[in-house]
Amino acid sequence: MIKRPPLSEADRIWFPALICIAIIGISSAGCIATTTPADPIRIGVLLPGSGPVAVHSLDGLTWAAGAMNRQGDRTIELVYRDTSAGNISAHAEELAGRDDIDIVIGPATSTELIEIAPLVTGRGKLLISPSVTGEIDDNSLFWRTCPTDDRQVEAMFRILSETGVRNVSLIVANAPYGETFARFAPAAAAANRIRITGAVSVDASSDFEEIAMRIGEEEPGTVVAAVYPEEAVRIADALSRAGSTAGLFLTDAGHSPYLLERLGERAEGIQGTALFADPTTGYAIAYEELFGEAPPSFAAQTYDALLLAVYTAARQEAAPGEPLAASLRWVVSGDGIAKGWDPEEAGEAAAMIRAGAHPAVTGASGPLRFGEHSSQGPLAGYYTRWTVEGGAFCENTPVSPAGGEPGLPGLSYDPAAGEGVRPVVWMVYPMAKGDRSFADSAYRGLFRAQESFSFTKRECTYADIPLLDTVFSLQNFTEKPDLVITEGFEFTDASRAWAEANPDIRFVTLEQAEFGLPNACDVMMVPYGASYLAGVMAANITRTGHIGAIAGAPVPVIDPFVRGFTEGAAAYDPSVDVTVRYVGENAEGFGMPERAGALARDLRAEGVDVILMIAGASNIGIVDTARETGDIYLIGEDTDQSYLAPNLVIASVVKQIDAIVYRAVANEINGTFRGGREVRTLEDDGTMLFVSPRFDAHAGVVADWRERAVAAEGEYLKTALL
Numbered sequence: 001m002i003k004r005p006p007l008s009e010a011d012r013i014w015f016p017a018l019i020c021i022a023i024i025g026i027s028s029a030g031c032i033a034t035t036t037p038a039d040p041i042r043i044g045v046l047l048p049g050s051g052p053v054a055v056h057s058l059d060g061l062t063w064a065a066g067a068m069n070r071q072g073d074r075t076i077e078l079v080y081r082d083t084s085a086g087n088i089s090a091h092a093e094e095l096a097g098r099d100d101i102d103i104v105i106g107p108a109t110s111t112e113l114i115e116i117a118p119l120v121t122g123r124g125k126l127l128i129s130p131s132v133t134g135e136i137d138d139n140s141l142f143w144r145t146c147p148t149d150d151r152q153v154e155a156m157f158r159i160l161s162e163t164g165v166r167n168v169s170l171i172v173a174n175a176p177y178g179e180t181f182a183r184f185a186p187a188a189a190a191a192n193r194i195r196i197t198g199a200v201s202v203d204a205s206s207d208f209e210e211i212a213m214r215i216g217e218e219e220p221g222t223v224v225a226a227v228y229p230e231e232a233v234r235i236a237d238a239l240s241r242a243g244s245t246a247g248l249f250l251t252d253a254g255h256s257p258y259l260l261e262r263l264g265e266r267a268e269g270i271q272g273t274a275l276f277a278d279p280t281t282g283y284a285i286a287y288e289e290l291f292g293e294a295p296p297s298f299a300a301q302t303y304d305a306l307l308l309a310v311y312t313a314a315r316q317e318a319a320p321g322e323p324l325a326a327s328l329r330w331v332v333s334g335d336g337i338a339k340g341w342d343p344e345e346a347g348e349a350a351a352m353i354r355a356g357a358h359p360a361v362t363g364a365s366g367p368l369r370f371g372e373h374s375s376q377g378p379l380a381g382y383y384t385r386w387t388v389e390g391g392a393f394c395e396n397t398p399v400s401p402a403g404g405e406p407g408l409p410g411l412s413y414d415p416a417a418g419e420g421v422r423p424v425v426w427m428v429y430p431m432a433k434g435d436r437s438f439a440d441s442a443y444r445g446l447f448r449a450q451e452s453f454s455f456t457k458r459e460c461t462y463a464d465i466p467l468l469d470t471v472f473s474l475q476n477f478t479e480k481p482d483l484v485i486t487e488g489f490e491f492t493d494a495s496r497a498w499a500e501a502n503p504d505i506r507f508v509t510l511e512q513a514e515f516g517l518p519n520a521c522d523v524m525m526v527p528y529g530a531s532y533l534a535g536v537m538a539a540n541i542t543r544t545g546h547i548g549a550i551a552g553a554p555v556p557v558i559d560p561f562v563r564g565f566t567e568g569a570a571a572y573d574p575s576v577d578v579t580v581r582y583v584g585e586n587a588e589g590f591g592m593p594e595r596a597g598a599l600a601r602d603l604r605a606e607g608v609d610v611i612l613m614i615a616g617a618s619n620i621g622i623v624d625t626a627r628e629t630g631d632i633y634l635i636g637e638d639t640d641q642s643y644l645a646p647n648l649v650i651a652s653v654v655k656q657i658d659a660i661v662y663r664a665v666a667n668e669i670n671g672t673f674r675g676g677r678e679v680r681t682l683e684d685d686g687t688m689l690f691v692s693p694r695f696d697a698h699a700g701v702v703a704d705w706r707e708r709a710v711a712a713e714g715e716y717l718k719t720a721l722l
Contacts, residue, residue: 040075041313043306044095046106046116047130048084052229052258053108056130057299063290064303064343068310071347076310083107092116096123102316102324103128103309105302109228110134110176117142126324128308130301133252134176135183136375140325143374145304145365146275147381149180149226152252153188155383156273160222160249161192163385163628169220169246170199171211171235173227177253178202181226202231212238215246226251229258236263236270247271255297255386255393267388275301276384276398278366279434281341282443289447294393294643304363307346308332311361314353325374332370334360344450344457387627390646390694396624423455425665426481430462430488431591435617437638438590438657442487442510444639445661452662453669462490462587472498481505483668485661486512489557490587495520506673508664510657511557514677521664521675524722525655527637528564529682529713531612533689534635534653535568536705537698538610539576541633541650548579548603549612550622552590560720561614561637561653567712572705579608583618593621600625604632612653613637620644642692650695651702654688656680679722683710 045061048054058080065076079101081091088107095104096119103126107113113132120127121141129142133149136142160168170185172178178201189196197218200211212235215223223246225235232254239248250259250272260267277283277300287295308328315327322330336357339349341364349359361368366380384395427446429439446457458481460468471477485508486495492512499507499520507520514522538547549565551558566578581599583589596618600611604625611626612635613619619636623644626632634645636652660680667673680686691699 038074038317039100040077041310042077042079042098042100043309043313044098044101044104044106045078045080046083046088046091046095046104046112047080047302048108049082051084052256053131053253054084055256055296055298056108056302057287057291057296059291060287060295060299061302061306064306067343068346068350071343072350074310074313074350076306083112088112089115089119092119096120096125102126103312105130105305105309107132110136110180113142114176124324126309126312126328128305130305131298133377134180138373138375140329140374143308143328143370144377145301145308145363145368146298147377149177149251150184151381152273152275152383153181153184154191156224156249156251157185157188157192157194159273159383159385160224161194165194165222165249167195167197167220168222168224168249169197169215169218171223171225171227171231172199172201173231173253174201174203174206175228177228178226181251185224185226202227202235204230206231208234208238209241211235212242212244215239216242216244220246222247222249224249224251225254228253229256229262232259233262236266240266249273252297257296260388260391260393265391267391270388272386273383274386274393274395275365276382276395277364278380278382279398279436280432281362281364281366282433282440282447283341283364285433285440285444286342286447289444289451300364303341304365304368307341307361307363308368310346310350311353314350317354318356329370329374330358331361332368334358336360338362340459342447342450389627389648392643392646394643394645396620396627423482423668424458424479425449425455425668426458426460426484427661428460428462428464428468428484428486428491430490430587431617432461435591436620436641436644437616437636438487441639441655441657442485442661445658446485446665448658449662449665453665455665455669462488465494468498469494472501475502483508483664483673485664486510487657488512489555506668508660508673510660518675521673521678523660523678523680525657525660525680525686526560526682526713526717526720526722527653527655527687528560528716528720529709530653530687530689531561531564532568532571532709532712533682533702533705534612534651535565535570535578536572536709537651537689537691537702538565538612538633538635539569539572540701541698542576542610544607544609545573545575546577546579546607547610547612548581548606548608550581550583550596550599550603550615550618552582552615552618553584553586553588554582555586556721558614560716561612563716564709564713565612568705568709571708571712579603579606583615590616590618593618593624595621597621597625600632601629604629609633610635610650613641614653623648640690640692642690642694646692646694649692650698651692652690654690656686656688679717681710681717682706682713 127142129144172182197220248270252274255274311331312328336359339345339359369379382398384398386393483506487510495509509522569576583596600622610633613622614637634649641652642649
C-alpha cells in the first residue's frame with residue numbers, strides 16, 4: 001500500500017504554493033507537446049482544513065493536482081484558504097479579486113454559500129461547491145458536484161421504508177440545510193407510507209433534553225435528524241439520557257469523524273444516509289490504496305470539482321473569449337469518447353478539449369452530466385445507508401441513480417493516436433468495478449502499479465467481448481496493447497483465441513487454463529486450503545451446529561471453496577451440518593445481491609448462523625440481510641471484507657489478486673514476462689484466511705489447523721481439475 005502522510009497544519013496554511021510540480025510533455029499520452037510552457041492553471045479553494053464539516057479530503061485534492069501535473073503540459077496550482085480559520089468572506093474577496101484565478105472550489109456549507117456567492121460570482125468567477133446540497137437560486141456561475149437535498153430526502157425515506165420504518169420524528173437544523181429537509185420531507189414520507197409524528201427546528205441554543213422528552217411522548221420508531229455533527233452529538237446524548245428506544249437516523253452532514261470522536265461507543269448503531277461515489281469508478285479503492293482509509297463523505301465530489309475546473313480552463317484555451325459558464329456547460333455536454341476520473345484519463349481529456357475534441361467526461365463520483373440548471377447538481381448520484389459498527393461507518397448497498405449504467409473509459413482516447421512511447425496495458429474485468437471482491441481487487445493491483453510505473457492503461461469488462469473479439473481478430477488497433485490481463489473463468493475461450501491470433505502481445509489470465517502458448521501465462525489461485533480453515537473457524541464459532549455457504553453459481557472456480565469449507569468443518573466437528581446454496585446457474589449469479597440476500601434469510605430460518613460468501617457482487621445482499629437479523633456471522637471472499645460489517649464478518653478467504661495484477665504489470669515493465677502456468681496456494685501464501693481484527697480470539701484455532709489445511713489441500717490438488 002502506498003500511504004501518503006496527511007498535510008500538516010502549516011502545510012494547509014501555506015497551501016497556495018504547495019503544488020508547482022515540474023511537468024512532462026503531453027506527448028507521453030500520444031499528443032504533440034507544446035514548445036513553450038503555458039501559464040499555470042490557478043484554482044482557488046475555499047474549504048475547511050479541520051472541524052466537524054471538514055469531510056472533503058484536502059490530501060486527496062493535493063494528490064490529484066500533483067498526479068495530473070505529471071500527466072500533462074499544464075501545471076495546476078491550488079490556492080488554498082482554510083475556511084475553518086479566519087473570515088470566509090475576506091478569503092472569498094481575496095481569491096475572487098485575483099486576475100489569475102477564474103474558478104474557486106467551495107464552500108462547504110449552504111450558509112457559507114449564501115455569504116460568499118455574491119462575492120465570487122459577482123466578479124464573473126465560477127464557483128463550484130462539492131458539498132452544498134441546500135436549495136439555491138439559479139446562477140449560471142454557480143455549479144455543484146453533489147446532488148441537491150431533495151434527492152437525498154427521496155432516497156432517505158425510500159431506504160427507511162425498505163427497512164420497515166413506519167413512524168418518524170423529524171429534527172432539522174435552523175439553517176438553509178435543514179430548511180430544505182423540512183420542506184421536502186412530508187411529501188417523501190407520504191410517498192413511502194411513513195408518518196411524521198412531530199417536527200422541530202434546532203440550533204446551538206435549543207434545549208435538547210426537552211426535545212428528547214417530547215420525542216418520547218410521540219413514540220416514533222426512528223428519529224430522523226437533518227443537522228450538523230455538533231447537533232447530532234447532542235441529540236444522541238439527549239435521547240440516551242431520556243431512555244428513548246427510537247433509532248437515530250442522520251443525513252449526510254452527520255457522516256463525519258466528529259460524530260465518532262465525540263460519541264465513541266455511544267455512536268454504535270446510529271444510521272444515516274450519505275453520498276456514495278459510483279462504485280464502478282474505483283475511486284474509493286484508489287483512495288484507500290493511497291491513504292489507508294476510506295474516503296470521507298465529499299472527497300469524490302471535491303475531486304470532481306477539480307476536474308471541472310481543469311477541463312473548463314482547457315476549454316478556455318480552445319475557445320478564447322467564451323464566457324466561463326458557457327465553457328463549463330460545453331465541458332459537461334460532451335458526446336465523444338468516454339474519459340474516466342483518474343489522472344491519466346483526466347490528462348487525456350484535458351488534452352482532447354484543448355485540441356477541440358469533445359469527450360464524455362466521468363468523475364470520481366460518477367458521470368458528470370447536468371440538467372438545464374447548473375445549480376441543481378449532476379443528474380446522477382449514489383446514496384447509501386450507513387451504520388456505525390465497530391467504531392466505523394459501514395455502508396450498505398448503494399442506491400443507484402435512475403438510468404445509471406456501469407461504464408468504463410474506451411480502449412483508446414484518440415482513434416488517430418497511433419503508437420505511444422509508454423507500454424500499454426489492457427485490464428479486462430468479469431464485470432464493472434464495484435463488486436467489492438474479484439474486480440475490485442484486480443483494480444487495486446492495477447492502481448498500485450500506476451503509482452509505481454509509467455504506462456498507459458485501458459479497462460474493459462466481459463460486456464465488451466464483441467468489440468474485443470473484433471479488435472483482436474482483425475488486429476485493427478488504434479492503440480496496440482503490450483500486455484492484456486483477463487480476469488475470470490468466463491474469458492477462457494476468448495483469451496485463448498486472442499493470444500493465438502496475436503503472438504506479439506503478452507497475456508496474463510487469471511483462473512482460466514494453461515494454453516501452452518509462449519505469450520500466455522495463466523495464474524490459478526486455489527482457495528481450498530484457506531476455505532478449509534474457514535470451515536474450521538465456522539465450526540468452532542457456530543452456536544447452532546449449522547453453517548452454510550452461498551455461491552454465485554455451480555461453476556468450477558467455486559468448487560475448491562465449497563469442498564474446502566465443507567471438509568474443513570467436517571474435520572473439526574463431524575456433527576456440524578453444512579448447507580450450500582447457489583444464487584444462479586451461471587455468471588449472472590455473481591451480480592444478484594437481492595437474490596443472495598433472500599437466500600441468506602432462508603438459511604437463517606433453517607438455523608444457519610455462519611455463512612461463507614462466495615458470490616462476488618452478490619455478497620453485499622448477504623451482508624445487508626446479516627445486518628438486519630443481527631445474528632449471522634459471515635466469512636468473506638477474495639479480499640478482506642471485514643469493512644463491510646466489522647461486527648459480523650469474522651474472516652475472509654483471501655486471494656492475492658491485487659499482488660498478481662501488480663506483478664504482471666511489473667514483469668511487463670521490466671521485461672521479465674514468462675509464459676506457462678502458476679498455481680498459488682495456502683502453502684505459498686497465494687491464498688490465506690484473514691481473521692478480522694474483532695475476532696482475533698479465534699485466530700489461534702486457525703493457526704493450529706494450518707498445517708492440516710495445507711496437507712488436505714495437497715491431497716485435493718492430486719485429483720482436482722484446475
